[in-house]
Amino acid sequence: xxxxxxxxxxxxxxxxxxxxxxxxxxEPLVAAERLDVVSGPDAFSDPEARWILRGITSNERYVxxxxxxxxxxxQLSLGRPEATCAALIPLRKNAAWWGLTQDERRGILxxxxxxxQIGLQYLPAVARRLHHCRDLSEREPFDFLTWFEFxxxxxxxxxxxxxxxxxxxxxxYVDREVxxxxxxx
Amino acid sequence: xxxxxxxxxxxxxxxxxxxxxxxxxxEPLVAAERLDVVSGPDAFSDPEARWILRGITSNERYVxxxxxxxxxxxQLSLGRPEATCAALIPLRKNAAWWGLTQDERRGILxxxxxxxQIGLQYLPAVARRLHHCRDLSEREPFDFLTWFEFxxxxxxxxxxxxxxxxxxxxxxYVDREVxxxxxxx
Numbered sequence: 001x002x003x004x005x006x007x008x009x010x011x012x013x014x015x016x017x018x019x020x021x022x023x024x025x026x027e028p029l030v031a032a033e034r035l036d037v038v039s040g041p042d043a044f045s046d047p048e049a050r051w052i053l054r055g056i057t058s059n060e061r062y063v064x065x066x067x068x069x070x071x072x073x074x075q076l077s078l079g080r081p082e083a084t085c086a087a088l089i090p091l092r093k094n095a096a097w098w099g100l101t102q103d104e105r106r107g108i109l110x111x112x113x114x115x116x117q118i119g120l121q122y123l124p125a126v127a128r129r130l131h132h133c134r135d136l137s138e139r140e141p142f143d144f145l146t147w148f149e150f151x152x153x154x155x156x157x158x159x160x161x162x163x164x165x166x167x168x169x170x171x172x173y174v175d176r177e178v179x180x181x182x183x184x185x
Numbered sequence: 186x187x188x189x190x191x192x193x194x195x196x197x198x199x200x201x202x203x204x205x206x207x208x209x210x211x212e213p214l215v216a217a218e219r220l221d222v223v224s225g226p227d228a229f230s231d232p233e234a235r236w237i238l239r240g241i242t243s244n245e246r247y248v249x250x251x252x253x254x255x256x257x258x259x260q261l262s263l264g265r266p267e268a269t270c271a272a273l274i275p276l277r278k279n280a281a282w283w284g285l286t287q288d289e290r291r292g293i294l295x296x297x298x299x300x301x302q303i304g305l306q307y308l309p310a311v312a313r314r315l316h317h318c319r320d321l322s323e324r325e326p327f328d329f330l331t332w333f334e335f336x337x338x339x340x341x342x343x344x345x346x347x348x349x350x351x352x353x354x355x356x357x358y359v360d361r362e363v364x365x366x367x368x369x370x
Contacts, residue, residue, distance in 0.1 A: 004323040041322060041323065137241075140227065
């Protein structure tokens with residue numbers, strides 16, 4: 001059965017070693033040693049967890065059929081053996097963003113910020129899974145958790161991708177963002 | 186503080202008396218005597234509850250700014266003294282719907298089915314609150330819970346509204362729908 005709900009547990013166990021945790025805007029996330037990515041609703045959690053972030057994969061919110069086809073043709077799955085680097089980027093947008101209508105949000109995300117087109121330029125090197133948090137409960141600390149995997153040779157490219165997005169009009173609506181970098185042995 | 190999460194508890198207590206429970210498609214919902222509508226995450230539940238459905242209000246998914254302004258100009262709030270009739274309509278859409286992209290779903294919902302325009306015709310008589318369930322967890326029995334309130338004199342109009350929506354192309358994607366009607370004294 002496919003699983004949509006994932007817990008990201010920052011603590012002392014898990015496949016991924018946390019290399020650095022940078023807070024870009026808003027309240028920091030405390031540092032942890034390792035990250036365990038657990039699927040399903042009954043996530044067994046590290047008794048020494050410093051934090052647990054939950055997110056759920058969901059239907060597409062912004063891409064058109066044409067963009068979805070372009071993405072599907074280029075993207076690779078998570079778990080590639082050579083992709084030993086990862087990033088977990090928890091992000092929250094402000095009330096002004098959520099008060100916009102769908103057409104206004106699409107306009108900022110793509111027509112103004114080229115979010116989808118920028119992402120396409122970094123496929124297939126960077127694999128990605130987006131998790132939504134905002135409608136899991138009314139007390140979630142972030143709206144989205146994006147998980148990226150890439151080979152060490154593509155780390156500089158990945159940083160260029162993030163820099164392009166962070167300088168876009170869409171990012172003026174971001175009021176909390178943390179960037180957790182990880183490697184596996 | 187505004188609250189986004191609501192529980193609809195079908196059991197033996199609550200302001201609303203359940204008049205009838207009709208299953209239109211899919212698995213039925215068992216009959217209950219009364220409905221308690223509880224806000225917040227720590228919903229105190231009826232120990233004799235037959236069912237509990239949870240949903241969360243969220244950002245607009247389909248309306249444009251112009252449509253939102255039209256809706257805002259005409260709609261009235263819940264809790265009007267004269268609105269002693271209510272309906273709770275839990276609804277689930279199929280995998281084909283959720284596999285569509287945003288532009289395709291908007292095309293079916295509004296350009297083909299006139300969902301927003303039909304709804305506008307019944308304002309201000311019918312007040313409405315939409316709750317999303319699909320991203321609360323991966324085990325929710327419905328995708329949406331819509332709550333309607335209206336005066337007894339507007340019940341026939343409300344039934345006409347539902348008939349129009351149910352005969353639209355959008356409804357070919359509905360695979361579970363229950364219609365719970367209620368009154369308060």
